[in-house]
Amino acid sequence: MELRKLLLRAGAIALTASLPLAASAGAETSISVMRTIDTDRYDPHTSTSRATAEVMFMMGDTLVALAPDMKEIRPLLAESWTVSEDGKLYTFKLREDVTFCSGKKLTAADVKATIDRWLALEKGVVKNRAGDVKEIRAVGDYVVEYELEQPYSELLYQMTQHFHTILNVDQVNELGDDFGVKGFDGTGPYCFDNWEPRNQLVMTKHDAYKWGPDFYKNTGPAKLDKVVWKIVPEDNNRVAGIQTNQGDVTQYLPYWSVDQLQANPQISVTSPPYYFWTYYVGFKITRDIVDNIEVRKALNLAVDQKAMAEGPFFGKAAPAYAYTHSGTLDYAADLIDESLFGYDPEKAAAILDADGWKMGDDGFRVKDGKKLELVAYSFSNIWRQVMEALQGDLRKIGVDLKVEVFDATVIWGKLKTQDFDLYTMSYPYVSAGDALNLYFPSANMPTPNRMNWDNAQTDAWLKEGRGALTEADRATAYGKVQKQVHDAVVWIPIVHEPMFVAAGPRLKPVEAHGIYGAGLYKGLSLELK
Structure with a gap:
């Protein structure tokens, strides 16, 4: 026990040197999220990593959302949809009030361009999750026809995953190889600000956001001005950080720490209702x-x-x-x-x-x-x-x-x-x-x-x-x-495996979600006390 205390004290000292004070003057609505590893780039079509997914869910949106029961499909960018009797044609009616962080209005052309880009990428990953696509059609500004060669019974479930994040392909083409490294223009509750690989990623509030999934109490905009994702590889540092306000939230908890954190009245530890x-x-x-x-x-x-x-x-x-x-x-x-x-x-x-x-x-x-x-x-x-x-x-x-x-x-x-x-x-x-x-x-x-x-x-x-x-x-x-x-x-x-999301003294308890191991999902339940 004494050794554990010494490790935690050492972790707190080390973390103080690596993390900015989350509660410093003028930064009342800025928090730090602690995680263990980074990804190589923030591109949903080239990475299957959880490090990509957990950020992608907050910076971007999919056509549909997966409820916390991990079974019910809910509207997101698409407000409604129909499926043909033969299971080959999905018709999505898009919301008409969605904008990217850049201010560009989301239209059916963006959905078509996103899926076309994914399928055309030589290094595009898990394309099978898109189904056997025959053609994606933009019918006017707000209707998308998603036609398959063969029925795909789980298409809507796969569409809730980060691979199906809708992109501003104009920005993708403009940035080229720097897409997902120097910029990412999404429709999510938070916007890409800057990224220092293997150190931190900073995102800021998307002020126009109001189309979050309806299972959240808050559907937008986000309650925080800024979220800083910090790479903190050492277990002791993350545990110490969540207790000392050097970090505000993490789902990367060593199992030995869970009981200790649950016993701390200043810390909230939550779990999603279902997690696979x-x-x-x-x-x-x-x-x-x-x-x-x-x-x-x-x-x-x-x-x-x-x-x-x-x-x-x-x-x-x-x-x-x-x-x-x-x-x-x-x-x-x-x-x-x-x-x-x-x-x-x-x-x-x-x-x-x-x-x-x-x-x-x-x-x-x-x-x-x-x-x-x-x-x-x-x-x-x-x-x-x-x-x-x-x-x-x-x-x-x-x-x-x-x-x-x-x-x-x-x-x-x-x-x-x-x-x-x-x-x-x-x-x-x-x-x-x-x-x-x-x-x-x-x-x-x-x-x-x-x-x-x-x-x-x-x-x-x-x-x-x-x-x-x-x-x-x-x-x-x-x-x-x-x-x-x-x-x-x-x-x-x-x-x-279980999931535990620990929120520090400054934060309200987090509504954890089990999707793809990305416990914060949209980050819409992140809120200061």
């Missing part, structure tokens, strides 16, 4: 040994998810016994056999015994002269502790797991290879279909389908789910995929 971010360990099922489903079953049953939730996550995470959270849209609870996952080392050992893996004198199993030895690639953050625990669990049933840890600058390249048996990953999603369409199509090998799951039936069911014209048909198709991939035990689900 799951940690899992995946098997590359084309590799020797883990191509054996009996081995995968045994390894799953050897892992103590509850102990991991209590240990590295300090009891704040929920043990995961399925690939997605049970609260997600189209979660197939009646089809998923959760008994495949969960701690049962005796059953795990019996499975290996029956499959011919005999325990050797050195405490490791052998079959046909081959040792049960596996290689895992892992991140260097909280995953280090998780993998140490997993390594110990597997050791108990005679599995020798070698864990190779890499930092964020290296691991993504490593994960594109075929040189590992297991890998670690955590990911956000808005629905079961969102998760399944990311990881399980054969076309997504070798990344993000790092398991090399290559199954024609899966591809057919995913296509059926994407093209479904009713919610029931979509849920049925995705339910079949969930049962199939769960029965194949291609992942070891670890935990469903």
Whole structure:
């Protein structure tokens, strides 16, 4: 305990040197948001990072919004919409009072130009989230026709994500390679002011903003004049900062600090009603040994998810016994056999015994002269502790797991290879279909389908789910995929991560949102006391 106090005191001193005083004279409506990492540029079409998303949601808008229940679609830039009977034509009626930060009026031409730009970009990311676009048409100034080649049952859900942020493409073309670096002209509650990469991004209030999602008490304009996003990589510094007014809000809380902050009457800690971010360990099922489903079953049953939730996550995470959270849209609870996952080392050992893996004198199993030895690639953050625990669990049933840890600058390249048996990953999603369409199509090998799951039936069911014209048909198709991939035990689900947003003494409690892990979402609930 004394060591923790010393660390926090040291953190406060260090933070004082790195952050401006948020409550200095003349800056009563300026706050600092503390986060851990930055992005390479603020362009929704070239970055999938949370660092991009959390800023993009505040500087820009999408056609529609996702309610805090993570299921209901609400109006945003589009005040209404219709969908044709064949599911191929979406017609959006835009609000007529929206302006970009530059003062330019938003029209249907901006929506068309934004989607066209995304699809044309050679380095454009996750274009599948736009659907199989046939043509985007501007019908007059305030009607957009979004026509697809094939129906896409989750288009509206994907349109709530930051990839679908509507841009002032005139500014994009004017800035060229400097777009998202030296400027960003959006329609959001806050406007781009300046950015010092890996240090801070400053945004200022968009005075004209009044079209925020209707689930906010305040739909605009924002209550603050300025928001400064600061990069504060050290856990102790962020915890100290939120208690000493050196930073005003953060969702990047080490789990050991949550109880301490909740007990502080000057600090408010809030969570979104629903939040979907799951940690899992995946098997590359084309590799020797883990191509054996009996081995995968045994390894799953050897892992103590509850102990991991209590240990590295300090009891704040929920043990995961399925690939997605049970609260997600189209979660197939009646089809998923959760008994495949969960701690049962005796059953795990019996499975290996029956499959011919005999325990050797050195405490490791052998079959046909081959040792049960596996290689895992892992991140260097909280995953280090998780993998140490997993390594110990597997050791108990005679599995020798070698864990190779890499930092964020290296691991993504490593994960594109075929040189590992297991890998670690955590990911956000808005629905079961969102998760399944990311990881399980054969076309997504070798990344993000790092398991090399290559199954024609899966591809057919995913296509059926994407093209479904009713919610029931979509849920049925995705339910079949969930049962199939769960029965194949291609992942070891670890935990469903929680989100905590801590607001310091100067701020009112924040209405946290679970979308894409960006807890502040629009930032419209950020308000001084």
